[in-house]
Amino acid sequence: xxxxxxxxxxxxxxxxxxxxxxxxxxxxxxxxxxxxxxxxxxxxxxxxxxxxxxxxxxxxxxxxxxxxxxxxxxxxxxxxxxxxxxxxxxxxxxxxxxxxxxxxxxxxxxxxxxxxxxxxxxxxxxxxxxxxxxxxxxxxxxxxxxxxxxxxxxxxxxxxxxxxxxxxxxxxxxxxxxxxxxxxxxxxxxxxxxxxxxxxxxxxxxxxxxxxxxxxxxxxxxxxxxxxxxxxxxxxxxxxxxxxxxxxxxxxxxxxxxxxxxxxxxxxxxxxxxxxxxxxxxxxxxxxxxxxxxxxxxxxxxxxxxxxxxxxxxxxxxxxxxxxxxxxxxxxxxxxxx
Numbered sequence: 001x002x003x004x005x006x007x008x009x010x011x012x013x014x015x016x017x018x019x020x021x022x023x024x025x026x027x028x029x030x031x032x033x034x035x036x037x038x039x040x041x042x043x044x045x046x047x048x049x050x051x052x053x054x055x056x057x058x059x060x061x062x063x064x065x066x067x068x069x070x071x072x073x074x075x076x077x078x079x080x081x082x083x084x085x086x087x088x089x090x091x092x093x094x095x096x097x098x099x100x101x102x103x104x105x106x107x108x109x110x111x112x113x114x115x116x117x118x119x120x121x122x123x124x125x126x127x128x129x130x131x132x133x134x135x136x137x138x139x140x141x142x143x144x145x146x147x148x149x150x151x152x153x154x155x156x157x158x159x160x161x162x163x164x165x166x167x168x169x170x171x172x173x174x175x176x177x178x179x180x181x182x183x184x185x186x187x188x189x190x191x192x193x194x195x196x197x198x199x200x201x202x203x204x205x206x207x208x209x210x211x212x213x214x215x216x217x218x219x220x221x222x223x224x225x226x227x228x229x230x231x232x233x234x235x236x237x238x239x240x241x242x243x244x245x246x247x248x249x250x251x252x253x254x255x256x257x258x259x260x261x262x263x264x265x266x267x268x269x270x271x272x273x274x275x276x277x278x279x280x281x282x283x284x285x286x287x288x289x290x291x292x293x294x295x296x297x298x299x300x301x302x303x304x305x306x307x308x309x310x311x312x313x314x315x316x317x318x319x320x321x322x323x324x325x326x327x328x329x330x331x332x333x334x335x336x337x338x
């Protein structure tokens with residue numbers, strides 16, 4: 001898969017693909033240094049990214065991983081080894097970067113079978129040496145080293161920074177790191193000084209929702225809060241990882257929010273139908289109903305990804321008081337809470 005970074009806005013560059021990647025260039029007195037936003041799915045992606053940096057005449061200083069899913073961090077190991085660049089992520093995502101076997105283990109709830117130990121779910125291990133604590137600002141000093149200004153921004157303030165926000169360099173334009181929980185444990189987005197907001201997997205594009213029916217989510221309540229934050233955010237452009245860049249994020253937010261409520265209704269309906277037959281509904285019953293409703297073709301990856309998401313919906317619906325769970329006949333069962 002080719003990777004081509006094209007000028008997008010100001011010093012912000014974009015490589016479009018199955019996972020959109022960003023590059024911001026710090027124009028410094030002695031060199032042009034780049035910060036990469038996500039590194040693609042594998043070593044080949046890392047190799048192509050480094051060639052692009054050479055083509056653009058920039059030195060790769062840092063990779064910011066929005067989160068630790070393999071399609072966002074698969075190039076880390078190669079890039080770190082070849083360019084000695086820094087790797088930046090939040091602390092929890094850094095654990096998954098270092099120990100990628102945690103992802104299939106978390107998804108399956110056990111030691112993952114061989115079919116799940118694949119590069120789609122497990123990137124090559126990499127070590128984050130720059131821990132992000134959003135909201136914060138990331139800039140480079142005169143030697144190209146990462147400088148963090150933690151807590152410099154209020155979480156609701158997404159305006160472009162000015163040089164006074166960073167004290168380390170005369171070239172002190174910074175990248176704003178903004179928390180975007182919901183899709184994964186502690187995912188972040190990145191706002192460049194050009195006000196291009198890379199929003200990672202915080203929402204899905206229409207083609208993905210139409211093709212798969214369900215978009216992976218870890219925390220439904222946090223996802224709804226992130227969607228509300230996004231629709232009130234100010235940026236020149238929003239760049240989702242798996243959708244076309246847009247100036248108007250609100251319509252995509254509405255579609256994703258509606259999809260969440262739709263899936264919740266499908267789950268509630270599945271529970272309600274079984275209850276009319278006098279039965280509590282098991283997790284497998286709910287999963288089968290959702291798989292059937294969205295006509296999901298199952299394989300090992302799809303089973304654990306969609307299954308984990310359904311379990312997150314069940315947790316959310318129980319926390320909301322719309323479902324309750326119990327134990328019958330040696331099974332965990334769900335019922336509509338009356």
